[in-house]
Amino acid sequence: MNAYERPVLGVSSCLLGAPVRYNGGHSRYRFLTDELDRHVDWLPICPETEIGLGVPRPTLRLQDSDGAGRVISSADGADRTDELAGVADQHLKQLRRLDGYVLKNKSPSCGLFALPVFDDNGDLARGTGRGAFADRLTRLLPNLPVEEQGRLSDAVLREHFAERVFAHARLRALLEGDWTARDLVEFHTRHKLQLMAHSPDGYRETGRIVARAGLEDLEGVGASYGEAFRRTLAVKSSRGKHANVLQHAFGMISPRLDDARRHDLLAEIETYRRGDAPLSLPIALLRHHCAAEDVAWANEQSYLRPYPDSLRLRHPVAV
């Protein structure tokens, strides 16, 4: 499985280098522009310029108003919350076709996590909030993989986000096409190890839905499967879960291997389980043996190739 569906990602425009920030600058994020860019298509949105604010412009801030976060202009005190949230509604048709979204942190429009909230006097209030556009986006599309660029410098979060985005794109390509029950079964079979690496329960749940594919309305089954698939991949994986999945894969191909290669592969898996090697090492060995022995079932597993190798996301030992 070497062909990758090309994900479509929404993104805060300034992260791609567009000079749309309040001060006329940008916040270009090189992981997006220099690495992901080759493999994805973008839908850049700047909510603040979309509601007619110019560049440069007075700053906005998140203000506590009877327990609700409102986005207030520092220049004239105008409340821009509803307009900024409305940008998500205006783009809803395009947003529904996305495979993920990368938001700019610390923005009262685009920020997703732990934004400071101020009181009427401009002093820090208790608690934190999220940007008006980001809040509406995540309410409209709760299963969409969404991250802030600040968190993507964490190797584990970056790998998880990319994995979800590329899986989302494969699922979208399937469900948007003229698919059959058999196609869904094949899709699920290819994702078995990947689903297990996130949640064995989720793997079983998606399997039960697939089993209904020939018996019930196909569209309904597809919608249920899509929801459960995305929810399962949203569950964080862990070193222990990965090691169990690697062990499972080992069990599938070990009858084809001689003692020396079995021993090497098991040792590599245990080294990874202890935290002394990156995930990329046992995966590379598994891929090598699966290809050499022509184990079709294993070769087709998305777990072995969840996204383009050139992203090198499984190389850090932290993953």
Ligand code: SF4
């Ligand atoms: S509104 Fe969002 S996209 Fe526009 S400059 Fe601010 S953070 Fe960037």
